[in-house]
Amino acid sequence: MIFVTLEHILTHISFSIILIVILIYLMNFLVYEIEGLRNSSEKGMIVTFLSITGFLVIRWISSGHFPLSNLYESLIFLSWSFSIIHMILYLGNPKNYLSAITAPSAIFTQGFATSGLSTEMHQPAILVPALQSQWLMMHVSMMLLSYAALLCGSLLSVALIVITFQKKIDYFWKNKKFFSLKNKRKSFFFGEMEYLSEKGSVFQNTYSLSFQNFYKYQLIQHLDYWSYRVINLGFTFLTIGILSGAVWANEAWGSYWNWDPKETWAFITWTIFAIYLHTRTNSKLKDKGTNSAFVASIGFLLIWICYFGINLLGIGFHSYGSFQLISN
Numbered sequence: 339m340i341f342v343t344l345e346h347i348l349t350h351i352s353f354s355i356i357l358i359v360i361l362i363y364l365m366n367f368l369v370y371e372i373e374g375l376r377n378s379s380e381k382g383m384i385v386t387f388l389s390i391t392g393f394l395v396i397r398w399i400s401s402g403h404f405p406l407s408n409l410y411e412s413l414i415f416l417s418w419s420f421s422i423i424h425m426i427l428y429l430g431n432p433k434n435y436l437s438a439i440t441a442p443s444a445i446f447t448q449g450f451a452t453s454g455l456s457t458e459m460h461q462p463a464i465l466v467p468a469l470q471s472q473w474l475m476m477h478v479s480m481m482l483l484s485y486a487a488l489l490c491g492s493l494l495s496v497a498l499i500v501i502t503f504q505k506k507i508d509y510f511w512k513n514k515k516f517f518s519l520k521n522k523r524k525s526f527f528f529g530e531m532e533y534l535s536e537k538g539s540v541f542q543n544t545y546s547l548s549f550q551n552f553y554k555y556q557l558i559q560h561l562d563y564w565s566y567r568v569i570n571l572g573f574t575f576l577t578i579g580i581l582s583g584a585v586w587a588n589e590a591w592g593s594y595w596n597w598d599p600k601e602t603w604a605f606i607t608w609t610i611f612a613i614y615l616h617t618r619t620n621s622k623l624k625d626k627g628t629n630s631a632f633v634a635s636i637g638f639l640l641i642w643i644c645y646f647g648i649n650l651l652g653i654g655f656h657s658y659g660s661f662q663l664i665s666n
Contacts, residue, residue, distance in 0.1 A: 341399070341400040342400075344393075345393055345397060348389045348392050349389075349390075349393055351385075351386075352386045352390050352393070352417075352448065353445065353449065353452060355382045355383075355385055356444055356448065359386070360441050360442055362378070362382075363379060363437065363438050363441060380428055380437075383421060383425065383428075383437070383441065384425070386421055387418070387425065390414060390417060390418040390421060391418065394414065394415065394418060397462060403465055403470075403474070404475045405462070406474065406475075406479070407464075407465055408463045409451075409649070410451050410460050412482060413447050413451035414447075415479070416482050416486055417444045417445075417447040419482055419483050419485070419487075420440050420443045420447065420490065421444050423440050423486055423490045423568065424437055424441060426568075427440060427564060439490060439497070443486075443489065443490060471586060471589065473583075473589070476582045477582040477586050478579075480575050480579035480582060481575075481576070481579035481583070481604075483572075483575045484576035484579055485572075485641055485645055486572070487572025487575060488568075488572035488573070488607075488611060488637060489572075489638065490572075491565045491567075491571075491572055491634060492634045492637050492638035492641070494564055494568065495565045495569075495631035495632075495638075496631070497561055498561040498628070498631045499631050499632065499635065501557060501558055501561070502558055502631075558627070562631070565631070565634065569611060569614060569615070569637075570615065573608075573612070573615060576604075576608055576611070577608065583604075587601075600648045603640065603648060604644055606640060606644075607637060607644050610633060610640055614633040614634050614637060617629050617633055618630035
C-alpha cells in the first residue's frame with residue numbers, strides 16, 4: 339500500500355511541476371524573459387526527473403522486475419527519457435528555447451499515461467515467460483530512449499522547416515514590394531516625393547528584415563545543429579535496441595529476425611533515419627539541412643506507428659505488447 343501511495347505522490351508532483359515549467363516557458367517566450375524564472379524552470383525539470391526516477395525505482399522494487407511490463411510504465415519511462423534529453427540540451431546551451439519542445443513532450447506522455455489510460459493498466463503486470471529475460475532491460479530501455487531522442491530531434495527538424503519556410507515568404511514579399519515600387523513612374527513633384535518616401539520606408543523595412551533574417555538564420559543553424567546531434571544519439575540507441583532485440587528473439591523464438599510487424603517497422607524507422615544522417619552529412623547536396631529535416635519529419639510519423647500503431651493492432655510476435663503488457 340505504501341508503494342502505491344508513493345507512486346501516486348511522485349507522479350502528481352512530476353506532472354504538476356512540468357505543467358508549471360511549461361507555463362514559465364510560455365511566459366518567457368511570448369511575454370517577457372525573466373532570468374530568475376528561467377533558472378527556476380530548469381530546477382523544476384531536475385525535480386521532475388528525480389520524481390520520475392523515484393517512481394521507476396519504487397515500481398521496480400514493488401513489482402520485482404524492471405518497470406516496463408505495460409504501456410503505462412513504458413510511457414512513464416518515455417517521459418523520463420524526455421527529461422534526460424531536456425537536461426542534455428540545457429547543458430549543451432543553457433540559453434536556448436529547445437527546451438520548449440522537450441518539456442511539452444514530457445508532460446504529454448506523462449499526462450496520457452496518468453489520465454488517458456484505465457486504472458487497471460496502472461497496475462504492474464506479471465511478465466509472460468518470453469519477457470522473463472535479462473534482455474528486457476537492455477532492449478526495451480534502448481528502444482524507448484531512442485524513441486525519445488528521435489522524437490525530440492524530429493520536432494526540432496519540423497521547427498527548422500517552419501522557420502525556413504517563413505523566412506522564404508518574408509524574402510519573397512520584401513523583393514516583390516521593392517521591385518513594384520522601383521518600376522513605378524512618377525511624373526509630378528508630389529508623386530515623386532511620395533515615391534521617395536515609400537522607397538525610404540521599403541529600405542527601412544528591408545533593414546529591419548535583414549536583422550530578423552540574421553536571427554532566423556542563427557536559429558535555423560542552431561536547430562540544425564542540435565537536431566542532428568539528438569537524432570544521431572537516438573539512432574545509436576535504436577541500433578543497439580534492434581541488435582539486442584535480435585539476440586533476445588533468437589533466445590525466445592529460435593530466430594534472430596522474423597519480419598514481425600514490430601520488427602519490420604523498427605527496420606523502416608532505422609532506414610529513414612539512416613537516410614537522414616546520410617543526407618545531413620552529404621556535402622554535395624544543396625540545402626542539406628532543410629532536405630534532411632523533411633526526412634526527419636517522416637521519421638517522426640514512423641516512430642509513432644512503430645510505438646503505438648502496431649500495439650493497437652496487437653498482431654505478430656509482439657502481440658503481448660498491445661496495451662496489456664510491454665510496449666517497446
